[in-house]
Amino acid sequence: MDEVAPVADKVTSYFYALLFVRHPDLRPLFPAAMDAQRDRLLKALLTAAEHIDNTEILVTYLQNLGRGHRKYGTRPEHYPAVGECLLGALSRFADRIWDEETEAAWVRAYTTISQVMIDAAAADELRAPAWWYAEVVSHDLRTPDVAVVTVRTDQPYPFRAGQYTSLETPWWPRVWRHYSFASAPRSDGLLSFHVKAVAAGWVSNALVHRARPGDILRLGPPAGSMTVDHTTDSGLLCLGGGTGIAPIKALVEDVAEHGHRRPVEVFYGARTDHDLYDIDTMLRLQQSHSWLAVRPIVDQQAHLQLPDAVREFGPWNEYDAYLSGPPGMIRNGVDALMDIGVPPERIRHDAVEDLVALRG
């Protein structure tokens, strides 16, 4: 992977060119514009390579990936075509080190990887649809660029508070983006998402500025492990930045439903007062639950960013920490928490690679 990383862009462009020339029948499975897609393939490979020595994490990651590929229409017979083109691209750009042994190692790795994905997809097929249709039932514009979008799915959608889904709009077919659920599972089955229209974000702009009740979206399966462990009663320290408050609100509802009186401390960060678009909901929750404390942290007022604010309170070493927000906030937040003694195994957040896909 070291050989490939510096020329990653070239490898992926060449890979897709090979794939579409040799297998034109696979082209309709991919979005019309391939820019974001290119990054994804390499990110998946890098993630797999990074966890190559941790079989448990790697297998879980690949199983999710396999399940997630069902919504694209991926079939087991597509995997050899992809593998062959991937090897073609890698051997071309890693030619300095490429030999029979390297090729054999890649074939072995790819065969194992694809088999785990194929098996996970096949098992999932027996119990869940490849995707869910979701009708927009309400669209609440909270700021000029943040909307709360609520949908009703065509079939029951099981998930856990703190997880996210992938979402496709009718305006950008086959372009999928991740959004966290903004509530714990509700008795009426409705799902809500907080969406910020980001610059050049096709899906987010469509959801904020175009989507209206009656529009039909598609959802992929739930994913993510930022969920509450209900077998313990340790406190929860939650950092939600911007629309990252969405899954934190879901976690608070989850704790409330489980009836444990465990302390939950929420730090809700935003650039300005105006960006604290969900503060009323969070303060209402605080009023209803004595175990919950919500602290809004606004950059402009305090001249400090969300992770710094957390240092001023605590101690947090008995807490499980949950972070949700922009990738920079997650990275700095994890550093700040470790710095003040929170053990890494108690810190939870979505993978930063997936957060990149949360944008747009």
Ligand SMILES: NC(=O)C1=CN([C@@H]2O[C@H](COP(=O)(O)OP(=O)(O)OC[C@H]3O[C@@H](n4cnc5c(N)ncnc54)[C@H](O)[C@@H]3O)[C@@H](O)[C@H]2O)C=CC1
């Ligand atoms: N599961 C998750 O982790 C979720 C992540 N998100 C992501 O959250 C982001 C929200 O975007 P916005 O509302 O525009 O956020 P924003 O850019 O307005 O920032 C929100 C908060 O994060 C802090 N922050 C931002 N960058 C930081 C850095 N480098 N170091 C320390 N603190 C930093 C800011 O001070 C602010 O308090 C999006 O990137 C979205 O993809 C959204 C929902 C769920």
